[in-house]
Amino acid sequence: MPKLIPKRLGADQDRSHAVLQKPEILAPAGDWECARAAVENGADAIFFGLDRFNARMRGKNFTEADLPDLMAYLHGRGVRGYVTFNTLVFSNELADAESFLRSIIRSGVDAAIVQDVGICQLIRKISSDFPIHASTQMSVTSEAGVHFAEELGSSVVVLARECSLKEVHAIKEKTLNKGLDMPLEIFVHGALCVAYSGQCLTSESLGGRSANRGECAQACRLPYGLYSDGEPVDLGDRRYLLSPQDLAGLDAMDEIIDAGVASLKIEGRLKAPEYVAAVTSVYRKALDDAWTRRHGEAAHTPAPYRQAEGRYALEMTFSRGLSTGWLGGIDNQKLVHARFGKKRGLRLGVIDRIERDGIWLRLEHPLKAGDGVVIDRGRPDEHEEGGRITSVDTNVDESFIRFFQGSINWKRVEPGQVVYKTSDPALDKSLRQSFEVEQPNYKRPIHASVSGRVGAPLSLTLRDDEGHIAQAQSEPELQAARNKPLDEAMLRKQLGRLGGSAFYLGDLDIDLAGDCMLPVSALNQLRRNAVDLLMAHRAEPLRWQMNPAPQITIGEPAAVGKASSPYLIPYVRNAEQFAVALELPYDEIYLELEDPRKYAAAVAQARGAEEADGRTRQIWVAPPRMFKSGEDFLIKQLLNCGADGFLARNHEHLTALADYRMRGDFSLNVANHLSAAYFIERWGLERLTASYDLNTAQLDALLSHSPAGSFEITLHQHMPMFHMEHCVFCAFLSEGKDFRDCGRPCDSHQVQLKDRVGALHPLKADAGCRNTLFNSKAQTGAEYIESMTAQGAGAYRIEFLNETGEEVRRTMQHYADLLAGEISAEHLWKELKLINQLGVTRGTLER
Template structure:
């Protein structure tokens, strides 16, 4: 765990859901905090700050040497652009240090409003490669937050590749906290199941729920392992030296929904570890107390996530999906309202515990310990009267410590005091000689400099001259301030004397003037007259007579049906891109007039251009673009932007059309019918595409469920490829069976088991001038594909109404066992 060269420490970035969390972060050594405001942030359930809090908050942070970043990391809908513009002007004027952004259009708008205000590309932008970093740079971003799925090896590759391209853009990574199972910015689960969008800060945490695994129509017995999609929490402490060595600029702690005790606890542990690296160039073995503190702060189990590569067995243990804490031991005996456990961690009266019977979805027994009696490797615990139902506790139950009031008290003391507890260094130089005034020059860690002169002159000292020791003693008395004296240089000539009272006065003036300088707001350039409408030029254009039906198929049999159904544009999205060549050949033999587009996988990581080459080898008519690598790789071909580019407003759509010469872009699946109407009305309809029938792709994840639960392997090298042998579904708590697919990069997509149709709204979209409407198939039979295409062709020709089609599909849904089931999900009001 030793670093070979001395490396500049990265910034430690802590979350703050409210004022107390901000104070907890500052007093425990955070270099920066990130926080949301009352709108447009990806943690709308946090307390959050208001726009009116910004001046006071930024003054507090800057006084303490801490930066403050606002999260505006959601998609912005067309009707919100004017409000977002006003919001951004307020944020920039308040002197915030940077803004964390997901929406491409908002990046453009910020740069339009201010040429120098810092933009950080959110992890919600799903950046996994050097091409993604380059894309962020083209938007004017000053920093990129990489996807959590990047390993240290991949981070190093990205650093090397951007250096070769002469891209000087700092990288930030998440180092600790909850792990989303899906790629951030690519999770549509909350939207699909409950109309709450993760891209709008309303994640319902469906990944933390229990599921059943079904392979080839049969339940797979997994014992108590029900939480198939709930990763352990991320902890990068074990690999911190490697992360520092990788040259990342910022280490981010997740947790804007967490309590201030969590923020203080985790920040403190990582601050100590980073300071140890700075001092000794390495970290000794992880201290048991630090591991204990992190587990007590919040833990579903701690793991290095994807930092050390893919290990599907370790990432998701599947036993529970909620906070546990520290593993205390196992119940060995229950007698006379006393519980004996084989102990695995320290325990004391007052600690809170929970008994794990293997059914975390049910109400679990737990309470505070009243007494502890040690008997060798076991302890006997008693609890308060009527705290537990002893009949529900069994021998063999696991016991978890979920609360440690003593630790909580210690942690709260770190930020509850009246005076600053985490201090920043200042350096002092002292000049003078007999007959002159004493001059004190002080600077802080961020470059502020002050000069103070004594009011009285120095006189010759006969007994007690101003020695360096005395100067250090008097000028270093900074105990109730936010500073400590780091270095003092004494340049006094001869033996001089100055009253202690005068030295104390100089010290207070140094502190006051430094605080004044630190508290000043950052001044960014801001064009108050700039408008978001300046960024797009809407020109009227002729609309073709007939709308076009586009069909996406996922196997050769479905393709053949689409080709025989007089469909003019067909997208192929196959699990194995090597089959695209055959698909293109068949399409040209059966229907030479149809345009065939093929889709690369949704994620591209360093070293995966071989997959894109396989896609290109098919020699298709065009490509369905999913990410930033593909924008660059297929730049000379006919391309259409897919939903994964998250086009939610006209500024974003315009950027992809103009900058990358895309034929059109697909509207984000986060838009409901009213927002789609707004988008089509505010941009050129011929450049937009809307998906009106599909199984929504809910989770798109690096975690491979096939590997984790249908093999004993850790990744594709040793799993035996169960994805090629089994049809797998995941059943949720209400009985819906969702369809699981793997792509060529071994990434999994979980599709909603119930299809969605927007048939009722098609005529409305046609009336607005929309010409391109897509329907998607997943595991439908050729007969079902043929019937469904026919219905939608009739709908677009005006031969049936959307309501008639919807009712017909509902009827077929009953016959086809939800194969063409309908929810009104993302297209509903």
């Protein structure tokens, strides 16, 4: 399997398309057992986390001490290993991060998967050639994002899960047309986040556990109630409104290959080794089968690909229901069934009647004694009945399933309830046997060439698909053959006896002068010598260039000249709020509207206000937070609206709005001063909004290492939690699958989601039909304003959501009084509680 590397195409090269290469299978590994399960079932690469700076801190993870042995094992088996360094890193952690990165690079791992822009910069300062893979946490959804990642030194880009295969293909074609052949990686199987990775602030907002720091609390898997215009909507048993089915790209394998995808990523670093074994094996066989059908290359697999068996293994090892996610485009009716948010397995059928210690039903799938089942009562958040079954008796088309006596509370079981198969011990046993082996279960090809002539040694050269080459020569010289000369059949037979090695013999080239012979014992010894030498080469750690000079010193002095005069900026979201903001004494106003076509009229309204009172105002427009390939009409609306500047929120804005004044919004995830310097120096951003993942201590570290005035702080807001391609309006207030047939209920209804503690969180749709769920309570950092001002904060943003014009007026006045020192933070806190009926919180800024 060739390494994944980007290529710059010359002017004379065909840029219309790239030569399709077989994608790699990239499997998750949370521990040693999972790593072996992946390797023995055909993974080309694995990705794994260490005990710091990775997005699955709830898992076991490997340690730095494991790296030498792990990489020697992987490379000995022809498998690559990628370390996940996919979290945001704070300024006061950069020295520690550098030390950690040096250890990773020194260990010879194949690449690091990185989210943080500053960490990409740091890696390039440490090593000029160590591979960086741009994480899906970077929220790359367009060709602009691919070029952004390339400038950071990335050699692979992991696209957002929300990209359809049509969009993936368009991204590939557009980057090729600009002379870049960048390997693209997509998720092909596993748990599907409802929010854009890198843009979900739910766990941070509700509990101070940042998903961008590997501490996701999975609030998307919880039940919610739907309220429209203040009234509850009866959805029956559908309460898991934000819990997508698991992704399964099995049926889209041909389209995935056609889209030019380079790597197929399987989610699941928190899953059991049986899951890793099953999913890796299924996708290995499915990819080999599809590739062979399309390209005629023979695939070497332990067993033929059987789709039904594969689907069964996927359903049984872990499934919330399987769908193609966004691979086939948006279908809001299929993505989220909303009936449960946890593992279910295979649907067996509906209970027809109950007798003594068993149930009658028409089985939709096979079942046997020893299997485990669960009975779905429509309340998956409560205790559910289920257990192991003792027998299955079938009468015509109905089956009687009997349970262990006393294992079921029959008072809680009724006809009409759905039964799911959740466990198959026989399958688990076979999966475990696939990786609990003494000799390799999955083997990779080595290619051999032999040459020689009578009177000279026989030379054997072995090469693998990773580029390793080993050459050995026989001790006895070749002799003239008397009756049985060396021929292809004999050489293939003897050289193919690779026994307990991890190889099988692939191509064989023969270059012998005349009829030669060599004793079989000498031929076998020659093979053993060459294989041993090849294995030694594979076990050698990769050597990356390393700059010995430290790049981040511990205890860096804070930047000087922190005196600043921060000011307030109102951020408004509707016409009433905007009208009030125009009346208030603020020179800058941030404006975000659901319909970008209304920006031109709003700017014209501001110009009219200027003519009336002679006071200049700057109108800064906040475009939609995400941009996907094909949404150029949104950019055109921005370019023609007449705004004074824009909040850059994604990679497309950085490029498309480069001729205008720009400030970086929170969605750029700037958490350290290395990231900040890059955005300001490379992209010309006037100022940045600090990431919402930072508390005040981390903000202090960021501000103290940055020039005065280079950051603005969102001092007051309803924290945006989930930011989703999934449209709740469409899924549950219409029968349509997307904006073309949903009737746009978002235009006529105010929607909230009620969580388990009774909080009603407002839901908004943007121009791209993406939904954002906002925290019901307003957050204020008023108590920390003195510290942030002393550290050089340039401005304070006051964001409004559904507040009335009068609430905007009163809130801005109170913050103006606070900034002027006329009221205390405690007094403001009390006033905000009076203004905001749902209350106010210190939120994520609290230390």
